Amino acid sequence: MSKRSFARSELGDSIDLDKVLRPRRHQRSVEGASDSITTDPDNLMDNWYLSALEIRRQRDSKDLRDRAFWLARKSLDPGQVEIKGSWRYYRNRDQKSWKQTGLTRRARDAFGSSIKFPAYGEDIEFSDTYRLWLEGRKLEFLNTLYTHYAVGNFIPEEVIWRLFRCLASELIPKSESWDDAPEYLVESPNTIWQIGKCVFQTITRGRFWSEEYNALSPVDNGEKFGEYKQKVLQKHYSKNLMKYVLACVSADPTKRYFRSELLEHIEKVLSVFEGTYQPAHFDESFLSPYTPTNQLIPYDLTREEGEVYEALLEIVEERKKHAGDGKQRIPRIVVVTDLAKDYDDLLAMMCLKELHRLGVVHIEGFVANLMPPDRRALFGRGALDSLGYPDIKIAVGTIGDSKRALDQHSHEFDNTEDFMATPDRLKDLPDGQELMKEIFTDAVEKKYGITILTISSLMDLAKFAEDHGELLKKGLSNVVLQGGYRIIKGRLTADFAAQNNKFDEEGATVFHEFMQDNNIPSCAWTKVAAQAVPIYNTLFEYLDQTRHPLGPYLRKVQVTQDLNFYERACSDHPYAPYMTQDWYVGTKSTWFAAGHEPDEPYPMGEDMIPYFTKVVAYDALAAVGSSGQDVLDKFGIVKPIVKRQDVDDETHRLVGIPAVKETEDQPGLPQEENFDADKMGLVITALLKGSILAKQQRL
Known part of the structure; x- marks a missing residue:
């Protein structure tokens, strides 16, 4: 084996792979999402410590299922199984075949005398060396690689990516395997784990791995992996490489990449090293000030924001x-909403108000629920008035949750005195059930359909379905939810991991059954999205600087809400079992995007x-999602489902499809962000x- 020319590529040494691969529109965000810290999305990786x-x-x-998951990975470890065949590469090196003694007649009949798969030029060299690893000769494998490819004390990154590609390509897609194909040869979360483990130990030269636990070791010879990763590995290797390697050795099999994803990404990476990569074009002028082309479009937007308005019109x-x-x-x-519980309900109202002003949607009314529903309705009344829409109705809904005393946080109604309607106006607000009856009666008489946007407890809708089921059935055209559901054995079922369903589980069950029984089209926008x-x-x-009363409120409530919720996450009684400190730091903060490692202690308070x-704008996504399929198509927001065909349902x-955890009876299923x-x-x-x-400019 000779040293490859790419191992000493001067181009490879000078490439900032993270910067090249980062979408152009994200380049600016690296300088910081706020004035206080600097963030970089490339820092976001699997939490290797957890x-x-x-x-x-x-x-x-002691749980047999846990042990079974661990043993399934361990059983495929180097040296644990006899390697019964080998890859043979053809002279032109663009194809390879698996040669195995005793290959079944069925496999030979299906594939011919040999089973051929695509190959890459240098794979034969890596393949021969990789066999040392598979046979359990790890030290010999590492020494061979470093002898032939290392420059100084490290193997160049381009070589690592090519090794990574070879290992991934030598896994056979399950759909192309044969009945008795060796398990170590067929793509699965556990074989993806094995190649991730191999690449990890290649770049660390065997360090930071516990053979006893078959896991990454957070400490090696007194040195913390987080510090080593930042001070040593990321001096020689891109964050992009670290992201892909660490994902492959994640404890969660749904976070490991598919073979096809690895190969597609590695091809893109190698095109950078080869000088053929063509990044998607991004017009920097999109960020320049926009000159309105229509009297309905406000000024002081960027060009790309202004073009959103043009598309809507x-x-x-x-x-x-x-x-x-x-x-x-x-x-x-x-709209059924729990305004002020979280700031995202107000964000949804603001988006809907603007879509209503442009004529994209028509808001029939809001129903504010969840204790205290009267104050939430007054909050909404004041917000609508401040936005110039006193004619849009808002009603007082139910308590939302009959079984739990809901905590009312101080942040909910703080700093609202500049816009919240006064208590004396409560007498003017209708009852939620009466308002919905009025709206649906009118819809049935005038023969148009109603879209229900539910971004809170389903208690109100369940009650309306029980009391006015026929009216609801006749007038309802579709439902848009923030939350989630599942289809189990052909039945639509509320997902009680979604907070809006958990408020009133009985009501959620009733309303989901109503949608199922009456074949009501629906779309759920999940927390994944x-x-x-x-x-x-x-x-x-920016909104704060406008001095509109909703701006200062949002600026202040975002900080106090996050602080209150974070303190609860750090306690022994979080809002939900999964809403731990680790979860909050990972999903609701930019701690990791700022470059901190998982083994660093988290800040408190x-x-x-x-x-x-x-800003996690849960309900605002559902609000945009309720504006019509033509709107979603215009912006290319929703994408076809690729990985999770199990949830692909026309109705x-x-x-934002959440992952499904691996069980004894079912393999884990990956998360899929099927939208832009x-x-x-x-x-x-x-x-x-x-x-x-628009309000300030009197549009």
Whole structure:
């Protein structure tokens, strides 16, 4: 084996792979999502520390299922199984075949005298060396690689990626395997784990791995892996490489990449080293000030935000062309919301108000529920008035949760005196059930359908379904939810991991059964989707500077809400079992994006405030999602489901598909973000800014 020319590539030494691969529109965010800290999305990787602890727990667990998961990985370890065949590469090296003594007749009949798969030029060299690893000769494997490829004390990154590609390509997709194909040869979460383990130990030269626990070791010879990763590994290797390697050795099999994903990404990476990579074009002028092209569009937007408005107005005009054909194109929306419980309900209201102003949707009314529903309705009444829409109705709904005394946090109604309606106006607010009856009666008489947007407890809708089921059935065209559901044995079932379903589990069950029994189309926007959308508190800082009363409220409530919720997550009684400190830091803060490692102690209390820069706009996603399929299509927001065909349903759709944990009876299923998070973030940002600007500019 000779040293490859790419091992000493001067181009490879000078490439900032992370910067090259980062989408151009994200380049600016590396400089910081706020003035207080600097963040970099490339820092976001699998939490290797929690993975290491989880794998150790599995190994020592008395639960037979945990031990089975651990043993399934261990059984494929180098030297644990006899390698019964080998890859043979053809002379032109663009194909390889698996040669195995005693290969079944069925496999030979299906594939011919040999079983051929695509290959890459240098794979034969890596393949021969990798066999040493598979046979349990790890030290010989590492010494061979370093002897032939190392420059100084490290193997160049391009070589590591090519090794990674060879290992991934030598796994056979399950759909292309044969009945008795060796388990170590067929793609599975456990074989992906094995190649991740091999690449990890290649770049660390065998360090930071516990053979006893078969897991990454957070400490090696007194040195912490987090420090070694930052000070040594990331001096020689990109964060992108670390992200892919660490994901492959995640304790959660649903977070490991598929073979096809690895090969596709590695090809893109290698095109960078080969000088053929063509990044997606990003026009920097999108960030320049926008000059409105229509009197309905406010000024003080960026060009890309202004173009969101242009696209929405094009949809309005396109709908007008088809007016009179008997098809309803403008969604008429009833919103059930727990305003002030979290700031995202107000964000949803602001987005809807702006869509209503433009004529994209027509808001029939809001129902504010959850204790105290009267104060939440007054909050909403004042917010709508401040936005210039005193004619949009808002009603007082139910208590939302009959079994639990809900905590009312101080942040909920603090700093609302500049816009919240006074208590004397409560007498003017209708009852939620009466308002819905009025709206649906009118809809049935005038023969149009109602879209229900539910971003809170389902108690109100369950009660309405029980008391006015026939009216609801006749007037309801579709339902948009923030939360989630599952389809089990052909039945739509509420997912009680979603907070809005958990408020009133009985009500959630009743309403989901109503949708199922009456074949009501629906779409649920999940927390997976919400957490993927890149919105930062710089948006709230902008809204604060407008001096509209909702701006200062949002700026202040974002900090106090996050602080209150974080303190609860750090306690022994979090809101939900999964809402731990680890979860909160990972999903609701930019602690890791700022470059901190998982083995560093987390800040406590107010020390975490500088990292509360991430805005999770759960309900705003569902609000945009309720604006019509033509809107979602125009912006290319929702994408076809690729990985999770098990939830692909024509009537009941999920956007942001959560992972399913591995069980004894079922393999784990991966999370899938089947939508364009960047585009959704842009649309929400434009609508939130425009909602206030339009009022101030009297549009």
